[in-house]
Amino acid sequence: MSDRLPGFSTLAVHAGAQPDPTTGARATPIYQTTSFVFNDADHAASLFGLQSFGNIYTRIGNPTNAVLEERVAALEGGTAALAVASGHAAQVVVLQQLLQPGDEFIAARKLYGGSINQFTHAFKSFGWNVVWADPDDIATFERAVSPRTKAIFIESIANPGGSITDIEAISTVARKAGVPLIVDNTLASPYLIRPIDHGADIVVHSLTKFLGGHGNSLGGIIVDAGTFDWSTGGKYPMLSEPRPEYHGIRLQETFGNFAFAIACRVLGLRDLGPALSPFNAFMILTGIETLPLRMQKHCDNAKAIAEFLAGHPAVASVSYAGLPGDKYNQLARKYAPRGAGAVFTFSLKGGYDAGVSLVSKLQLFSHLANVGDTRSLVIHPASTTHSQLDDAAKVKSGAGPDVVRLSIGIEDKEDLIADLEQALSP
The missing domain is CATH 3.90.1150.10 (Aspartate Aminotransferase, domain 1)
Known part of the structure; x- marks a missing residue:
């Protein structure tokens, strides 16, 4: 075996995938099933208690989706990923882990119109408040920081104008404020820009766009960079405090540099339910190969x-x-x-x-x-x-x-x- 790290094109074809162990199928199969059989009662208990990894129910995870998640995480240079039903769903699931009612997040004004609408109106019902900043004036991000700020959200290439955002400069603001930087990398794809290399802590995509690439399947994904310490200052109790649903597990302590991806899966996707269908995952995987x-x-x-x-x-x-x-x-x-x-x-x-x-x-x-x-x-x-x-x-x-x-x-x-x-x- 060579120690050489695979190149981008090789990862786009192979990351996360192996021939099917039962049939030998080379393409990733579509595991079109709602649920999965447990080996025994102890195996079931360990899965539900987050003591072992495996499949329970397709709303929480699916083998086809898992290949897609591993592939995009590899392309972005992240530690783990979670696929969901759409790019909008990805944004909801991400912010649910970070914000409590009354909290704020800062967002660049130059965003996809649907995101502007989601942030301005839909998120009000959760008690999440957006504060707008100008990506052409980094000082506006600095001035927008308050004790209630829990995240900063930008697009790497902004929709619709195609402007390029200075990720590193805004990452510096986020670091100083002690909050994660979330980057929507939909228009760039990791082929053009890898935001984690420039200071992003979380990357989101509408898989519907360039990653899928053929206009035939909706999907979204969240990539955990593994770079943020969620236990600092008690700002993020979803990750740092004991979770009563899982017998007091502290996700940051238990899962380390992929704790955020786990939180999105077992606290967000599990309860909010925006699951990606295995068929759509298969279609998007096929698109990513090219x-x-x-x-x-x-x-x-x-x-x-x-x-x-x-x-x-x-x-x-x-x-x-x-x-x-x-x-x-x-x-x-x-x-x-x-x-x-x-x-x-x-x-x-x-x-x-x-x-x-x-x-x-x-x-x-x-x-x-x-x-x-x-x-x-x-x-x-x-x-x-x-x-x-x-x-x-x-x-x-x-x-x-x-x-x-x-x-x-x-x-x-x-x-x-x-x-x-x-x-x-x-």
């Missing part, structure tokens, strides 16, 4: 199309960090040297009406609310994904009335450019 190939093509296409749009007379501006003149280009070179991602926005000189007209005239691009598909996608955020925000909030989040968002697929770039050219023609 992640390195797809992401590079996505990025190469996106840069070519951004360059085309930047020179078009109907376009007022292009926000793509891969362009040399873009304000985030230096951060892109630092954090994402392989490419600045496949999602970006551009503004049309004709404003709101021009944006609506463009999406109706495109033929190869699909007009829908998703990103990260093999197919190229388009949406006008102000009339769709960010429509619940007022005009000022739309502009702050990078979704002004004149903005169009593209998610560039893996088609031939010449065909994509031709489609945009005809749609932009008067």
Whole structure:
């Protein structure tokens, strides 16, 4: 056996997977079952008491899902992971372990519109309060810290504008405040950015997007970096205090550097119930096998199309960090040297009406609310994904009335450019 550490592409194909021991099947089987037989009463008791690892019920864990979890943890450089039903579910499960009613978390203003809505409105019913900060002004994160702050949440590449966030700078703020940094790495994928390498303590994904990559399966995942001491200062009782459900076990003490992933599984997923189906896990695993190939093509296409749009007379501006003149280009070179991602926005000189007209005239691009598909996608955020925000909030989040968002697929770039050219023609 070689001591060589596997490369990214090798991990994308092999991490977490072995031939099925019973049948010899090379592809990971879909374990389409609700529950699993125990060896005996003692075995059942040890599983329910967290004294041994194994399968109980698919709401809590499943062998197909376990391969997906191990694979994404390996790609991100984490200690463990938990797959759930969607990216939104991942955010709920993560914050449930960290926040009590009345607590706060700081979030970057530049986020996916659904996350802004979730944080602003849905989380109020849990008594969780969001405090917004500007990722272009790190001092706003410092000023937002209070005694009630329990976490900081950012996106590595922000949706919809494709701006690059200075993860290391915000990690410094989180360390000083004694709180974990949560990074949504959906738009980058670990192929472009590994947030744990830059100070993230927790990484979340919508598996629906680039990791799955084919627009056919919903899923989310939580990756534990194993870097945060949950016992410090008594801020995180879900992890540091005895758990009555498990005979007084202290999760941090018992599980060490993967305690957060365990907490998300046995306290979050178990009780909230947003389980990922084994079939979706299988589909997403299949997608991940080609992640390195797809992401590079996505990025190469996106840069070519951004360059085309930047020179078009109907376009007022292009926000793509891969362009040399873009304000985030230096951060892109630092954090994402392989490419600045496949999602970006551009503004049309004709404003709101021009944006609506463009999406109706495109033929190869699909007009829908998703990103990260093999197919190229388009949406006008102000009339769709960010429509619940007022005009000022739309502009702050990078979704002004004149903005169009593209998610560039893996088609031939010449065909994509031709489609945009005809749609932009008067």
